[in-house]
Amino acid sequence: MRVARSYRGARAAAGPLVYVGNAQRAALGEWVTLRAEGQPELRGQIIEAGRDVSVVQVLEDTLGLEPAAIEISLTGELANAIVGKDLLGRALSGAQDPRDGQPRPIGEAIRPLWGAPINPTQRLPPSDFIETGISAIDGMNTLVRGQKLPVFSGPGLPALELAATIVENARAPRGEPFAVVFCAIGITERETRTFLDRFTASGALERSVLYLNQAQDPTIERLLAPRAALACAEHLAFVHGLHVLVVLADITNYCEALREVAAAREEVPGRRGYPGYMYTDLASLFERAGVVKNKPGSVTQLPILTMPDDDITHPIPDLTGYITEGQVVLSRELHRRGIFPPVDVLPSLSRLMNAGIGKGRTVPEHRKWADQLYAIYSRGREARMMVAIVGEAGLSPTDRRALELAELFEKELVNQGTQRRTIGETLEAGWRLMDMVPREDLIKLSDELLASRRPQRDAAQRKEA
Amino acid sequence: MSPPIERSTPKLTRVVGALAEATGMRDAKLNELVRIGELGLLAEVLRVTGDRATLQVFEETMGVALEEPVARAGAPLSVELGPGLLGSVVDGIGRPLSALAAITGDFILPGANAPTIERAREFVFTSKVAVGAKVGPGDVLGTVPDRGGFEHRILVPPDRSGLIGKLFEGTRTIEAPIAELTDGTPLFMSHRWPVRRPRPIRARLDASRPFLTGQRIFDFLFPIAEGGTVAVPGGFGTGKTVIEQSLAKYAEADVVIYIGCGERGNEMAEVLHEFARLKDPRHCKPVLDRTVLVVNTSNMPVAARESSVYLGLTIAEYFRDQGYRAAVMADSLSRWAEALREIGSRLQEMPGEEGYPTYLASRAARLHERAGRVTCLGAPNREGSVTLISAVSPPGGDFSEPVTQSCLRVAGALWALDPELAHQRQFPAVDWHTSYSLYADAMGKALDASCDPGWTKARAAIIELLQRDGELREVASVVGPEALEDKDRLLLQVAAIAREIVLGQSAFDPTDAYSTPAKTFRLARAVLQLFDAGKAALEKGATFAELELSQARRALAMLRDAPEADFEARAAEVATRITTLWRGGPS
The missing domain is CATH 2.40.30.20 (Elongation Factor Tu (Ef-tu); domain 3)
Structure with a gap:
């Protein structure tokens, strides 16, 4: 693009930022290297280009950096991601350095790290069902190819275990080739291990690319890691036709890094100190999911975020929920009761569910099935709230019945451990539950639909009698 | 010097x-x-x-x-206005996205440029004026058949007037003049207008005609007027977008401008797909034929997100000026406000509340005032309207935030979406206790005249029922429903039926996605009749447990879901269920 040029000495440095005076023809987003004698090379990029002063955001830790003594080189390039099929099976850092002791991957192509928006008219509406093997998702909040469906977790809840289970179990509808891109963003060694051990054991590793930025790694790298991961995913999907599942964990750490930079630049803060552009910034990650016309592959995203203090109205889950196509919410209460996966289906939602279920995808009656179960469970949860006020003795027989059904729903349908269920098994588990419900309470189901279920239903009722 | x-x-x-x-x-x-x-x-x-x-x-x-x-x-910044806009998808600065795809491929890259209306496309122009005629701003020069047979009226631009010197009828491209004034000024099928400047009108008219949405809860409880404005705030997952889409599909408007401002790419793909496939129930033509989509998704540049709302409103005003009823669906104004905030903060302006610029309220007010029913500029005399339905996405679902509040100060109606209702899968998840419409009285009168003289009364009765239901449910949550009197338990049950049958409406059910005022009224009246029959039975000595409400409910549900041909048969079934509500009673 442009020629490289070097300058000696920065005007100032503060936290992750270095201020360079009179950088000629500096470009926004330009990649910069910083050298000081006896120190490892630092990398960064220009986040503000100015005739007078340009601001460089440094990737690595700036500990011990002496502004006056460094040599700053503007490379003339924008931040890039190396992408290619040879990255499958590899582990890289957030700055794309090898983390598995092997040489740097050569790659097939270079894509701009920042990516570009998919032209909305070139998108294909997502419509292919992904069987995750988890009833609370497949049955109640179906994941669809090209969707971005985050997991809203809380501190100490098994979000990564859930993600690992999904990665192990996910089946493409027609057995098409697929790949996994896992991007760790500021998660601990223990969390990373949990995920990777399961991953290695299931043999999923060889069709995966790992980008690891752990808690001890530089904060600013967290802003680049998911972008490198998504650039790679886009290449695998839209050049090689793979169906790519991208797991980003943990978006909360990403947002903290974003806030850190905003604060260092003394920007006007928005809610809870997060920058006003956090929605736009998060969208530039999450919108990199989808299916493109006339291209065989797809990018599906499964971001994980930790809701601080389990607060769903916190800016991170809140803004995420506005961008993503639904959310899978984990419940501390279910987790405490030993239910895995502890998915609370009431606040969970898959906006694209209708496009992925029904005739030719799952079964024609899937929607009605899910609506009816949802109604039963929601009614039971209402009854559970009543218990807190009037006590169990104060409940009417119908409320008591509703309460029992809600418990059964959690124990039988949601709680499945690590065992994989096909969509057929999930639906059957739901029908078994509904068989115990009197006809007049199955208000979402038509007579015709129930008639087709009658033989099984009668058998179930005989058994109960 | x-x-x-x-x-x-x-x-x-x-x-x-x-x-x-x-x-x-x-x-x-x-x-x-x-x-x-x-x-x-x-x-x-x-x-x-x-x-x-x-x-x-x-x-x-x-x-x-x-x-x-x-x-x-x-x-x-201006937008080209002319035939060919209908059915097209443009970004926040008026570039057609399909033309951009031809230049930069599947991804949008900076630097590409394409005119809003394709240069080579031909239209057939038929003149409505004669050579020598004196024409002024807004006069109809002639017509062009546009997409789906839509009559596109070619107007004299608001800043031109003179005597017609020459006319060029027949097949022309956008670049060829269709007329020339005697002073040599050429007139084209299209003209440009700056998006931030409201287009001139002759006079504003009052809001007296209902804007029918086909959604029962809106038409019946919180109706809006043609030319009115409504704010639709709701947290994520409360169904704002589904409402905007349902209205775009079924509302009684001639032209719909759908502004996807900072929303999801997949959603836009779905809108495009759906609108091309789905037929508008009144004209039996694809919804896309009457739609212009302005799309600036959340990952597209933020400044173009700010301009997209003005661009959409300008296009709507242009169709209004032709004498049509235009409806603008803005999804969502919060993203527009955030774009203002983002740019304001980069400019290091002194922030107002929650970091939003201090001019947020005045800009929101001006934006809403571009809606309205008007007498258009120019001859022949005609009326047109712009109705604005804007979604608002309050952070954390908290309506006290600046964007919601700025909109509420100027909007004529509030459709408040409630996450609790969405969790109960009560859709549209409109909270009937906090929503309101300042147009309700006028619209009630109009519907009394056009639909059924009992409309206003039935509406008042349903509102009272819901009000009482809210109070009773609070009591029931403390003492348990069993402890209530029979007449109160009846009310709770009937209210539940009203919520399900009248207020609830599935956007995905092919027969119920759209409800005519007549159907809306029949359903509401049936619920009220059921309530009266129940009360009468209780007075005659029945107990609550003896009332066969669940059968009546199912009959009502079948009436709601019945295709039009079946409607009368189902209505008769409901009537039977209502009269046999209590079998123990004297027949």
Whole structure:
């Protein structure tokens, strides 16, 4: 693009930022290297280009950096991601350095790290069902190819275990080739291990690319890691036709890094100190999911975020929920009761569910099935709230019945451990539950639909009698 | 003599986010368009200080370098208005997205440019005036059959007048004149209009005609008027977008402008797909034929997100000026406000509440005032309207935040979406206790006259039922429903049926997605009749447990879901269920 040029000495440095005076023809987003004698090379990029002063955001830790003594080189390039099929099976850092002791991957192509928006008219509406093997998702909040469906977790809840289970179990509808891109963003060694051990054991590793930025790694790298991961995913999907599942964990750490930079630049803060552009910034990650016309592959995203203090109205889950196509919410209460996966289906939602279920995808009656179960469970949860006020003795027989059904729903349908269920098994588990419900309470189901279920239903009722 | 002012060539001196600064801009005008950088990215002047100008850039600035050139365009951001807009998808600065795809492929890259209306496309122009006629601003020059047989009226631009010297009828492209004034001024099928300036009108009219949405809860409880405005705030997952889409599909409007402002790409793909497939129930033509989509998804440049709302409103006003009823679905104004905030904060303006600029409220007010029912400028005499339905996405679902509050101060109605109702899968999840419509009385009168004289009364009765239901449910949550009197338990049950059958409506059910006022009224009246029958039975000595409410409920549900041909048979079934509500009673 442009020629490289070097300058000696920065005007100032503060936290992750270095201020360079009179950088000629500096470009926004330009990649910069910083050298000081006896120190490892630092990398960064220009986040503000100015005739007078340009601001460089440094990737690595700036500990011990002496502004006056460094040599700053503007490379003339924008931040890039190396992408290619040879990255499958590899582990890289957030700055794309090898983390598995092997040489740097050569790659097939270079894509701009920042990516570009998919032209909305070139998108294909997502419509292919992904069987995750988890009833609370497949049955109640179906994941669809090209969707971005985050997991809203809380501190100490098994979000990564859930993600690992999904990665192990996910089946493409027609057995098409697929790949996994896992991007760790500021998660601990223990969390990373949990995920990777399961991953290695299931043999999923060889069709995966790992980008690891752990808690001890530089904060600013967290802003680049998911972008490198998504650039790679886009290449695998839209050049090689793979169906790519991208797991980003943990978006909360990403947002903290974003806030850190905003604060260092003394920007006007928005809610809870997060920058006003956090929605736009998060969208530039999450919108990199989808299916493109006339291209065989797809990018599906499964971001994980930790809701601080389990607060769903916190800016991170809140803004995420506005961008993503639904959310899978984990419940501390279910987790405490030993239910895995502890998915609370009431606040969970898959906006694209209708496009992925029904005739030719799952079964024609899937929607009605899910609506009816949802109604039963929601009614039971209402009854559970009543218990807190009037006590169990104060409940009417119908409320008591509703309460029992809600418990059964959690124990039988949601709680499945690590065992994989096909969509057929999930639906059957739901029908078994509904068989115990009197006809007049199955208000979402038509007579015709129930008639087709009658033989099984009668058998179930005989058994109960 | 003062020394001549040194003129330097305009060059970039600062680039940060969507903002840039340039020198050599001494005589730049506010809101003037410029092209910046080697790629010629579109930008707009926000501030001029001496030789320096601050610009907001409508395209991605990554890679733009200092000292790159700046070219002035002289004119403010405007949009080309003419035939061919219907069925098209443009971004926030009016570039058709399909044309961009032809240039930059599946991804949108900066620097691509394409005219809003395809140059080579031909239209057949039929004149409505004669040579020698005196024409003025807004006069109808002639017509062009547009997509789906829509009669596109070609107007004299608001800033032109004179005597017709020549007329050119027949098949023409957008670039060929269709008339020439005697002073030699050519007139075309299209003209440009600055998006931030409201188009002129002759007079404003009062809001007296209902804007029927086909959604029962809106038409019946919280109706809006043609030319009215409504704010639809709701947290995520409460169904704002589904409501906007349902209205775009079924509302009684001639033209719909759907503005996807900072929303999801997949959603836009679905809208395009759906609107092309789905037929509008009144005209039996694809919904897309009457729609213009303005799309600036959340990952597209933030400045173009800000302009997209004005662009959409300008297109709506243009169709209004032709004498049509235009409806604007803005999804969502919060993203527009956030774009203002983002740019304001980069400009280091003093922030107001929650970091939003202090001019948020006044900009929101001006934006809403572009809606209205009007007498159009020019001859022949005609009326048109712009109705604005704007979604608002309050952070954390908290309506006290600045964007919701700014909209509420100017909007004529509030459809408040409630996450609790959404969790109960009560859709549309409109909270009937907090929502309101300032148009309700006038619309009630109009529907008394056009649908059924009992409309206003039935509405009042349903509102009372829901009000009482709210109070009783609070009591029941403390003492348990069993402890209530029979008549109160009846009320709770009937209210539950009203919520399910009258207020609830599935956007995905092919027969129920759209409800005529007649159907809405019949369902509401049936629920009220059921309530009366129940009360009468209780008075005659029945107990609550003896009432066969669940059968009546199912009959009502079947009536709601019945295709039009079946409606009368189902209505008879409901009537039977209501009369046999209590079998123990005297027949």
